[in-house]
Amino acid sequence: MSVVIPRISPVGLGCIRRPSLSCATSLTRRRLNTSSGSRKPVAFAFDIDGVLKQGSHVLPQAKRTLAVLSGQNKLSQKFPFICLTNGGGSIEATRAQRLTRELGVEIGEGQVVQSHTIFRGLVPQFEDKPVLVIGGFKDHCRKVAQHYGFKHVYIPEDVLHWQASVWPFQKLTEKEVAYAKADVDFSEISFAAILVFHDSFNWGRDVQLICDVLSSSQGVLGTSKLTSEWESSPQLPVHFSNPDLLWGNEFSQPRFGQGAFQESVAAVWKRTYNKDLIGTTGGKPTSHTYKYASSLLSHHVRSLSKPHTHSSSESLHEAVVKSDAGPIEGNVYMLGDNPASDIAGANAFGWESILVRTGVFRGDVKDAEHRPTIVKDDVWVSLSVPRASEGENEGQELTPMAFACILNRKG
Structure with a gap:
């Protein structure tokens, strides 16, 4: 499967138009009123830096959250999830092994999408x-x-x-x-x-x-x-591989990312040769990265229900490249810390977007260029999954409607 990567602006990285407040409010209401009669499962996509980790520091809220999603709950119910990051620098299997050690739950290479x-x-x-x-x-x-x-x-x-x-x-x-x-x-x-x-x-x-x-x-x-x-x-x-101008780590202020490097290349190229840089870019928030992630989630859902769907010699990534599985049925919740990356991409692709304040964004939602479905302090508070697995929905699967109701509760 060839990947078509959209052309970038020679000066900026482009952005998705900010919706009006009334439009954002309407969009949020429409998302949170999903019919519970559909009984379609929910799935999750987590950014890593600023959501699950802060630099080398693993957030304890992240370990609790992924443990519950991995089946450590009263219903022993597993929820499909992937880690969708604009980071990279290693093969997906190596990143998955490192995340497994750090987060304390089994994460396979088919659950990791890096920028490259x-x-x-x-x-x-x-x-x-x-x-x-x-x-x-x-x-x-x-x-x-x-x-x-x-x-x-x-x-x-x-x-x-x-x-x-x-x-x-x-x-x-x-x-x-x-x-x-x-x-x-x-x-x-x-x-x-x-x-x-x-x-x-x-x-x-x-x-x-x-x-x-x-x-x-x-x-x-x-x-x-x-x-x-x-x-x-x-x-x-x-x-x-990605347009991130900023990213978050242990330092109190965001750091420059590959997007800033891209701007530097474009500026030097223009100044030296009086030509606009014609480049292409991937990663969040581009649609093809979300399409790839959605297809990977679809394959992951199938692998959870039918463990032998893919041959032992074929990874989920190879399956995605060979055949697009199409969008996953049910709601997908993107949890990110970067409005211009995680939230913009999720909104444009039709996913629910949850903005957390443990990374790049720590202000008020009114200041966010791209409005999320909801804003929470951290990944654990944003999910509040234990309430569903400790009696409130006992004996039932966690439907989009039930999950949305949990998201809207305080405390």
């Missing part, structure tokens, strides 16, 4: 072509790209090993030399695309390299486009 997960859909286009991968720690994103199926993956350290003067402000350490590819002559490599898998750890170097490749003749470093190429050849594809 959708790059799996780009493999058919670039599988046998050289790509420059930007971002992440050491060569981890190279390994992720290779895991997805890209065969010719290069990273900035490879380029500096070839020619240190490309970015003279960094001298490779022994550890960096150890994982950099040696004996690669980049004067003979024609890059087909640039893939920004994760946040850049060296903005200056990576902005320089991206501009070098985009301004080169046929993607060959050290060359310059001919006048005829500027006029007739399309810009080399550059894919950013």
Whole structure:
């Protein structure tokens, strides 16, 4: 399945128009009055940073919440959920194992969607072509790209090993030399695309390299486009995995994310070559990321009811890439801390949106550009699932209507 990633604005990252207060109120009422007669199950999508964790610190409310959703309740009822994050830098299986250790519940790779997960859909286009991968720690994103199926993956350290003067402000350490590819002559490599898998750890170097490749003749470093190429050849594809301007960690104020890096690339490109950067972007709040997540949730629901739906050699992600399972039946609740990312994407895709104050957003809902279905202090308060599993709906499944009623209760 190929992934169509929407074009980004050369200056901004684009946004979904803010609804009026009356429109937002009407939308909320319509969502919270779902018919209980449908008896359709509910499902959940959790952002990680700012919702389940604050940097390396795991929120205790998150552990309690996921324990209940994983079946640790009086009804022993499991609710389908995924972790939908604009983070990345490792394969989904590795991230799932780490989350399992941190959160104390079993989380499979089919329950994790990272910002670069959708790059799996780009493999058919670039599988046998050289790509420059930007971002992440050491060569981890190279390994992720290779895991997805890209065969010719290069990273900035490879380029500096070839020619240190490309970015003279960094001298490779022994550890960096150890994982950099040696004996690669980049004067003979024609890059087909640039893939920004994760946040850049060296903005200056990576902005320089991206501009070098985009301004080169046929993607060959050290060359310059001919006048005829500027006029007739399309810009080399550059894919950013997410548009987050800000993200939250342990620090008291939000930190700049990949969206800020993207703005920097666009500004330097414009100032240097008087051209608008033509790029594409994925991650939240883009519709194709939510479509991928919805399809993954559908497969996850099937795997819960029929454990042997997929062969042992086929992951849920492979199933999604091969076949879109379509939207999940029933309500999906997106729990996030970023109005411009989690809430905007969920609202546009038709999911319920719950904004928590443990991450980027800690103000009043009136200040939010994108209005959520509801605002709560943290993930545990926002769900209040134990009330449903400790007698109030005993013997019944948690329907969208019952869940919505629980959400509206105070305390």
